[in-house]
Amino acid sequence: MIIAERKPLEEIAAMAAPYKRVLVLGCNTCVAVCMAGGQKEAEETAALLRIHRKKENVGGEVEVFSIERQCEFEMIDDVLEKLKGYDLIVSLACGVGVQTMVEREPSLRVVPGLNTTSMGYPLEQGVWVERCLGCGDCVLHLTMGICPITRCAKSILNGPCGGSAEGKCELGKDVDCAWHLIHERLTSFGRIGDLAEIQPPKDWRSSHHGGARTTVREDVRIDRGE
């Protein structure tokens, strides 16, 4: 899932200050699961914003609403007329949701209420970890299901660097060395010999370095009869 966290309230308040009718818009999918931007968080944020605006003598009103997924045009379309009534939408979706809305309806003024951090999973209550950078050419089959592109601080493809100590990354004692984990798993599966192969440089074009990516599936596209 996509992981995000709310921006500091001061920052949101500053963005919203010049606007009269403000809508805090939650998104009930990923960011609701990571407790950053669902209906509940939208309500909290709006309440805090109202208090803040009152204290600062900023007039106007702050309302709350949320939709299932701000990252899909269909879901935005269902409520578009309602959204158009506001001077500003503070989106509590990930960065994708913010952009889907302005793409759909250029007249909307939408600002991000969250900082989108990563793609990953919840490790325990209150802890979310990054696990994929969406590099577009997955190597998990070579690395026993542990991503070195994401989890190794140097995105090394050829085994642990000289900074790996006692299973930890040179970044610090609270960071696992991804390659140490990979090494352990390869060993336990009797596949340590796999590491002897020199992995060639990665083609980063499939990643962001080729510009923003577009995925096209001709087989499922709807024939527009052109």
Next chain:
Amino acid sequence: MLELIAGSKLEKAINSGQFVVTGELGPPKGADLTAFRHHAEGMRNHVEACNITDNQTAIVRTSSIACGAVLVQMGIEPIIQMVVRDRNRICLQSDVLGAYALGIKNMLCLAGDHQMFGNEPGSKGVYDIDSMQLLKGLQTLRDEKKFMGGEELEGDISYFLGAVENPFADPFEYRVDRLEKKINAGASFIQTQCIFDLDRFEKWMEMVRERGLHKKVAILGGVTPMKSLGAARYMKNNVSGITIPDELVERLKGAEDKKAEGLKIAIETIERLKEIEGVAGVHIMAIAWEEVVPEIVERAGLYPRPKL
């Protein structure tokens, strides 16, 4: 004598079978190279070649290639460190061509410390390729005259390639595998991380000999003199991949003259390294204490350096 690849002084010394000595010079955090030249001058007759670190510990310093060119002008042989942290494959290859054009013949490939530890912690780390891929790429550039992307190199180029290995990093068993991988990727010489834990180093060398790897690559053991108790503690706790046994820290603690004791430990380390089968030489990294290198070389019985 084997056929020479680059014909650098370092390569000749390694091929001659003599116990090789290299030193290390850190470029300054500014463009005034007076002290750098002074330290280089001090090492001139005591080492075969000098490493020049590449923005060591991710701190901005004068470029290693520029400093290498200065050494070439002085008639002292440089070994240029190239880290993959700051440059993509375009820049790394272009820098190697440039360095070679300036008369630099020894290139050392490494990953580099993460940028988070330096004086630009907010910088974007590059890590386009890893150190293994750099080695392999530079080997291909030299031997097959092809860039990493496959295009032909114009003309000829012949440099001597090295890499680093850290016998004190984990997983320990992988450290010999990694050495072998680096040899296969094109390393002709290896400089190790600073050796303080000689027992572990000897264990590593035993595994190296079991596989015959010491015959395929020249292993230069890293030696760092500890200047003070604080420096020892700092290295022990803060420098990734360095282990310092407690006895050594205690020894330094008990000594009246810490500097003298630090030097003594370094010299004893070299004496022991000389006895280990398969160790081809030493690489002396006197971090922020470069002026002491000649004394270490002399007192370790490695001076005068044999003529080539």
